[in-house]
Amino acid sequence: MTDPREPYAGPPAPVLDGHGLRLRTWDPESAADVDAWLRAHLDPEFLRWNTPLRDITDTAGARESLRARAAATEEGTAVVLCVTDAAEGTVLGQVGLHAVDRVRGCAGVGYWVLPEARGRQVATRSLSLATNWFFTHLGLHRLELGHALGHEASCRVAERCGFRAEGTLRGAMWEAGRRDAWRDVHGHARLATDPAPAAIG
Incomplete structure (x- = not known):
C-alpha cells in the first residue's frame, strides 16, 4: 500500500487510505467492479449531468470501458481510482485525473458517487484524499474541475476541496x-x- 505522505516511486495508480475510504485501481475482471461501473453509467442522475463519449449499457461495454481506463492509467495519461469503503470494501464511486499534461503540470479532475452512497460526503472525502496525492506525488501544478452549470452539489464538493x-x-x-x-x-x-x-473527515 502507498502512504500518501511518502514519495511515490511505483506505477501511476496508488492505493490510498484516509477519511474512512480506500482508493484503488478498478479491476476490469472483477464482476463487482464491472457491475458498479455499469450501474453508475445507467443512473439517471449521473446521466443528467454527464454524457460519456460512448454509451455504456451492458456488462461487456462496462468491462471494455474499464479496460480502456486501466490502459490510460498505465500510459500515464489518466489516473482512475475506485472509491471504496475502507472497512467493508464496498464500491462507492470514482475519482480520477484525465487529460494529464506533464509538460505544463496540469490535469482535469472528476468524480461521481453511486446512488446508495450519496449524502455521505463521499465525493468530498475522496476528492480531498486524491488531490493531495496528485499534487504531492505526481508533481502537478494545476488541477482543473468543471461541472455543468446548475449542478450545485458538485459545486459544493469543489469548493470544500479548495x-x-x-x-x-x-x-x-x-x-x-x-x-x-x-x-x-x-x-x-x-x-x-x-x-x-x-x-x-
Missing part, C-alpha cells in the same frame, strides 16, 4: 443525452500553491 470558482465556460460540454448540443460549464481550479482547505 477548488476556486474561475468562471463560466460557454458551451464546454454536451447537453444531457446529446452529442449535437452543448451547455455551459462552471469552471474551478486548484493550484499546488493554494492554501489547504479546512480539514475534511
Whole structure:
C-alpha cells in the first residue's frame, strides 16, 4: 500500500487510505467492479449531468470501458481510482485525473458517487484524499474541475476541496443525452500553491 505522505516511486495508480475510504485501481475482471461501473453509467442522475463519449449499457461495454481506463492509467495519461469503503470494501464511486499534461503540470479532475452512497460526503472525502496525492506525488501544478452549470452539489464538493470558482465556460460540454448540443460549464481550479482547505473527515 502507498502512504500518501511518502514519495511515490511505483506505477501511476496508488492505493490510498484516509477519511474512512480506500482508493484503488478498478479491476476490469472483477464482476463487482464491472457491475458498479455499469450501474453508475445507467443512473439517471449521473446521466443528467454527464454524457460519456460512448454509451455504456451492458456488462461487456462496462468491462471494455474499464479496460480502456486501466490502459490510460498505465500510459500515464489518466489516473482512475475506485472509491471504496475502507472497512467493508464496498464500491462507492470514482475519482480520477484525465487529460494529464506533464509538460505544463496540469490535469482535469472528476468524480461521481453511486446512488446508495450519496449524502455521505463521499465525493468530498475522496476528492480531498486524491488531490493531495496528485499534487504531492505526481508533481502537478494545476488541477482543473468543471461541472455543468446548475449542478450545485458538485459545486459544493469543489469548493470544500479548495477548488476556486474561475468562471463560466460557454458551451464546454454536451447537453444531457446529446452529442449535437452543448451547455455551459462552471469552471474551478486548484493550484499546488493554494492554501489547504479546512480539514475534511
